[in-house]
Amino acid sequence: MAVEQTLSIIKPDGVQKNLVGEIYGRFEKSGLQLVAARMMHLTSEQAQSFYAVHAERPFFSDLVSYMTSGPVIVQVLEGDDAIVRNREIMGATNPAEADPATIRADFGESIEENIVHGSDGVESAIAEIAFFFGDDGVCPRTR
Ligand code: IDP
Ligand code: MG
Numbered sequence: 725m726a727v728e729q730t731l732s733i734i735k736p737d738g739v740q741k742n743l744v745g746e747i748y749g750r751f752e753k754s755g756l757q758l759v760a761a762r763m764m765h766l767t768s769e770q771a772q773s774f775y776a777v778h779a780e781r782p783f784f785s786d787l788v789s790y791m792t793s794g795p796v797i798v799q800v801l802e803g804d805d806a807i808v809r810n811r812e813i814m815g816a817t818n819p820a821e822a823d824p825a826t827i828r829a830d831f832g833e834s835i836e837e838n839i840v841h842g843s844d845g846v847e848s849a850i851a852e853i854a855f856f857f858g859d860d861g862v863c864p865r866t867r
């Protein structure tokens with residue numbers, strides 16, 4: 725096991741449904757530690773840039789509209805195998821296919837409106853953390 729950091733987003737539907745405490749509780753109960761957090765309303769340019777890897781996908785413009793439809797909460801989670809563990813807590817992209825008791829199974833409406841984002845690998849985690857927290861950095865847990 726390696727201590728990792730991963731980028732998590734509570735998407736506009738998760739904020740709208742007042743799931744912030746519920747989702748943070750799941751992270752904390754699993755042993756993941758919050759080391760950075762911010763609420764923000766993404767611009768279209770920010771959403772397009774963040775999801776640039778999906779620019780050619782048919783759902784890209786809908787995805788940008790969704791991600792800019794309301795505020796999001798962006799956080800960095802730290803812990804052993806944080807990247808995979810966060811993905812396990814989230815569940816599969818399509819809530820209909822997500823394992824029981826995952827965030828997406830419990831609260832996701834559709835393959836698009838699926839409540840949370842999580843980095844999918846070490847390289848994307850580094851890039852996504854830098855995207856949101858490159859200027860400020862994360863806050864080391866000194867206790
Ligand atoms: P992930 O969020 O589980 O990593 P990705 O394939 O990286 O899934 O897709 C990014 C986001 O784009 C998804 O979380 C979802 O909001 C949206 N999305 C993915 N596939 C579809 C689709 O087939 N139709 C509509 N939206 C999609
Ligand atoms: Mg992804």
